[in-house]
Amino acid sequence: MEPDIATTGRSPTSVEPTPEDQPRGATSLRKGRTPKGGDVAFRWLSKGSGWLILLLMAAVAAFLVIKAVPAITSDKTNFFTTQVWDPDGTGKFGIAALAFGTLLSSLIALVIGVPVAVGVALYVSHYAPRAIARPLAYVVDLLAAVPSVVFGLWGAVYLSPNLIPLSTFLSKYFGWIWLFKSTNETYGKSILVAAVVLAVMMLPIVAAISREVFVQTPTEHVEGALALGATKWETMRVAVLPYGRSGVVSAVVLGFGRAVGETIAVAMVLSSTYKISWRILDPGGNTIAANIANRWGDASSPIAQGSLIASGLVLFAITLIVNFGARAIVRRGRKASA
């Protein structure tokens, strides 16, 4: 759909004026020096901006690598499998626990957030009466505007104590599930709290993108299903959901990317530990981004700074993979529907 608009939006070369075409003495035209010179300069300016974007992205990768490599090579232990973070003392630091915490919290956030987000999208696009659909969509969009530090504050001060009863309940009655096992029945700043905050934060993105694809479902499909006697839900299942599937999947992946990179909100609701643990109700847990925010203050040596930049590089790599994945899914979905 994009390329079509782009090609029609682009002017055919044949209508571009050449100097000979200019009427003589046309005073209303601001010629400047010669239109040709201005055109060339403007064209290069805009093309240069395009190149600058590429340069910027290359520089991001390059500078992270430059600062990260010396730190990783000076690591006293394997950077990718170690679960401690002590670059200044023992010189040992590793990404394993951080990467695990990042992925675990984001995945749980997906499990909590995606059904709600898709439900919201479906409700707003096909269920809600027109009069309230627009305000509802708007309210959900507003959620995206709330700064992450505010979510962090809310998560740390309000949500974390209020989730303690739920944590108690889960570990008491569902403790046989390995995720809900509690080590010593203390609850508070846990991966669960971080996941709930992340779920709330990714909700507007996933909901907005899903809503957009659901709205585009051809009316014929919906009306066809209804005319065959399908109930509203059956219509959703046979017409709307299959049509929007690839869009929803890419929305989920993008939301995941957002959750993986979220820093401050997570740093505020986690009490950092450096241990791989599946027990999401236990206090502790850590993510790559939160660790950078927490440790930057006392990272004064080049190795300490380099180690944090190295972890940032890993985060960058994860988000790149996630984003490429999302785009590949979109492309395949387009091909399939075409």
Next chain:
Amino acid sequence: MTAAVYDEVPLSPPNLSRRKLPWWAFLITAAAAVLVTWVLFELTPVYGRIIFVLVTGALYLIAQTALSVSVEGWRHAKNRLMTSLLILAMILAVLPLLGVLGYTIAKGLARFDGVFFTHSMRAVAESDPNGGAYHAIIGTLEQVGIATVIAVPFGIMVAIYLVEYSRGRLGRVVSFFVDVMTGLPSIVAGLFILALWVLALRMGNSGFAGSLALMILMLPTVVRSCEEMLKLVPVSLREASYALGVAKWITIVRIVLPTALPGIITGVMLAISRVMGETAPVLLTVFGNNVINNNPFDGPQASLPLFVYNEVLQSYDTAINRAWTGALTLIIIVLLLNLLARAIARFARVRG
């Protein structure tokens, strides 16, 4: 075409008037669910508001489905169940927003006073009840302002390149990397400026370093929204301009951009509001400061999100109160920007 079939198979009346539950049946079910949950909570040691809501919801859904199956049949019961679930999802989505807003307003009003907006944290101990965020507000406005001044012309030129000039590979590559930039975590942008500006070039922490990081975060949003708006400008407008012998760049600057302007302004304001609340990159590049530093090019500055973050880390109630008021101020600024942006988008659409 199928008239003959209709003649032979008469419509069966029961299909037209299937048995339906009256609306009050669901009201009674809901009331019963609340009652049963209450009794359960009285009898068992379970407690907590969130669990109460969850249990009530689950009981209601089960009861409703059972009732509907017995009266209306499976398909319609399923339909009802899904409708209820979707409404539940909607409530679950709106609740945190109301929760965050309501809680922030309630907590933030305690220090929402003159002192907060006219004083810095200079010589204020964390346990002091006074102190304010004047320095932080100045810092945020300057950093975001500089970031906007750099990112907007840059982003608009990239969008112009993508829409008006690019043919072939470079355009596709640029477009792709703009997408990649959209997914760039804010802390990575902060780390990049830190590695480049602060560590490699040894320029030190400053408001400007923060502006550079925020600029990187604004850029993709600005490019994408400008691109969308430029694409909406009708080709006929451009062709009319060319037909009058106007040069291409003058056409772009004087015809295309003004037509797309309201949309571009909306996009820019949304980008500003997104970047305004960024804490992580500012933490790494601007570093924070307790006193007023009006010069964004020299030395650490404060910033509003950073102020909130730093105050939360203190264990004094006075500091936490300052954090809530800072958060409230931030929300007010960001939401106002958002509302304004959407209002502009609504009342000044690109005219076709």
